[in-house]
Structure formats: C-alpha cells, structure tokens
Amino acid sequence: MEVVKNIVWHNATINKEDRHRMNGHKSAILWYTGLSGAGKSTLANKVEEKLFERGYHTYVLDGDNIRMGLNKGLGFTAEDRKENIRRIGEVAKLFVDAGVLVSTAFVSPYIEDREMVRALVKEGEFVEVYVAASLEVCESRDTKGLYKKARAGEIKNFTGISDPYEAPVNPELTVDTGSQTLDESAQTVINYLEEKGYIEKA
Template sequence: MTNENIVWHQQTVSKEQKQAQKGHRPALLWYTGLSGSGKSTIANAVEAELFRLGCHTYLLDGDNVRMGLNKDLSFSDADREENIRRIGEVAKLFVDAGVIVSSAFISPFEADRASARSRLNDGEFVEIFIDTPIEVCEARDPKGLYKKARAGEIPNFTGISSAFESPKKPEIHIHTQHHSIAQSVELIVSYLRSKQIIK
C-alpha cells in the first residue's frame, strides 16, 4: 500500500555523478542457490577482488540481514517473499548510491528474483546461479541445517520441504562441481568487465 502523501525526494547529487566519482558503474550481483551451495563464500571472494580493484562494494548476506532488518520474518513462503522484497529495496538504494552491491540469499522463488530485477535499470541486475547439487550441499551442511530439516526440526527448508526454482536464464551460471572459487571469481569479474560495469 502506498501513501499518497509520500513523494520521492530528488537528491542534489545524481546517481550519474556518484558513478563518475567512483569510476565504475553500479550493479546488483544477485547470488542465488541452495543453502550450503557456496553463495556467501563466492560473494565474499568476488567482493575482495573488486575491493582490490578499487571498486566501491557492499555485501548483503542472508544471515546478517535476518539478524537485524529482517529479524521479524519467519521462513514461511510469505515471509520469504517479504524478505526478498526488502532486500531488493535496500539493494536498489545501494545501486542508486553508485555501489556494486552483492546479495547472497537463497531467494528460492523465480517471481521474487524477477521482482528485484524489475526495480533496477537494464544491465544493473546480474543474476548469478551458484549451482550445487543438493547432495553436495547436504554433505557439506556447514550449519547443520539439513540434518535438522531431515529430522523435522526446521519446517519449510529449501530443497527438503520447500521448493527451489532454479533460474532459467541467469547472467552467470557457476557449476561449483567444475569451478573452483578462484575460477568462479574470474568468471564473474570477467563478465563485469565485458559489460563495462568495471574497467
């Protein structure tokens, strides 16, 4: 619901001026994949490389955001949708500030990812599918979540009792069984260069 008394405030310093100051274009790198797929690991490695290259970055991680901004949300389908809606809005503000922002969330539903994409200009949303078979994710189980989900202790767990809708046409498709972390970083950074997001 939108309040008719709220009007978007136009800032004195434009998005284009912020972009020129930073020396690169803003973008939202949207990492999606199952729990334990390697989203945060790869997103952190990419951010480290972009920082080394002099880019202005910020990483929004699923667990970190749920500790503050989204701590009132559960893992029901409705709350997952609201979780991603809020992240899309926050990420849009980062992009408006001229930053390359990374979002590392399971974001299991295609419609929610499409909604996040629709908030940005063409070319600013980069969907990165961290494609790891569930057997591999479950074998890793770094947080012990799959074990709890199998025991019925975690309802609505993606891949077990809740669906994950794989991206149909992601800008970047990382197969972690075939790509090391270093190779994944190179693929992503090379894509950003090819699209002139970074120099």
C-alpha cells in the same frame, strides 16, 4: 498494506551517473541465488575481495546477517520469504543509486520474487548469478547441520528438502561451485563484469 498518502519523491542534487563518474565504474546488483550450502556468501565475499583490491566500491548483503537486523522476525514461509526479498531488493536498489556494486547472497528460491527485484532497477543493473551446486554437493558440505535437521523434520520450510527451489531459467551468469575452486568461481564473475563493461579490464 495501507497506502500512505501525501508523500512526494525528493530528487537529490547528486545522481547515480555523477557517482559512476566519481567512482570510475557502474553500479549493479549481483544477485547470488542457489541452495543453502551452494557457496553464495563465500563466493560473494571472494568477488568483493577482488573488486576491493582493485579500488571498486562494493558491499555484500548476506542473508543470515540481514535476518539479524532489518528482517529480524521474518520466518521462512513463502509469504515471509517474499517480504524478505522485497525488503532486501529495496535496500539493494539504494546501493545501486549510491554507485555501489552490491552483492546479495540469498537462497531466494522463487523466480517471481527474484524478478520482482529485477523490476526495481534499470535494465543491466540486475545480474542474476546462479550458484549451481547440486543438492548432493550442498548436503555434503552442510557446515551448519541444517540439512540433517531438515531431513529429521526439525526445520520446516527448508529449501531443497521440504520447500521447492526454482532455479533461474535464463540467469546472466551460472557458476558451478561444485566443480570449480573458489578462485575460479570468483574469476568467472569478475570476467563477466569486465566483459559487460561494469568494471575496467585488468
């Protein structure tokens, strides 16, 4: 990648801490990772719903939605997945600076790529949420028919079938959406955010 010269970072007058004070809460990336069908987007949206109802500033960056715009044209090879995650990491970092609790729902199968995003923000601003539904549970859901197509060889580089998934070794939070209801899973995340001081206790 070509290095662009003659660029200088411009410091804004209003900073992240100012926005935290105005918003009444801290900002962070809630990085939901797990197999396709684990319930990442569903969980991220339910958590956002609960946060929004309590007046917190939130936003969800969804994997499929991002690929329709910002990351349009990227495929699913390891190289394209890395670039996909790099871009969304940079966008998520901007949301953190804006004082927002931003959720990202991406398979993000490689530990190295997730750690690359963690390194973009300060300690405590990256919360890895492992949505730990088993492959069997994910295949039983398969609302998009993706696993069926992957097993038939119609989809290449499909995580969990033809490509690996590297589960988090030490995530901030693990949520088993295979054994919990959606409300229980969302409350697990809310409880964590309260306990760690990102938001006020209800």
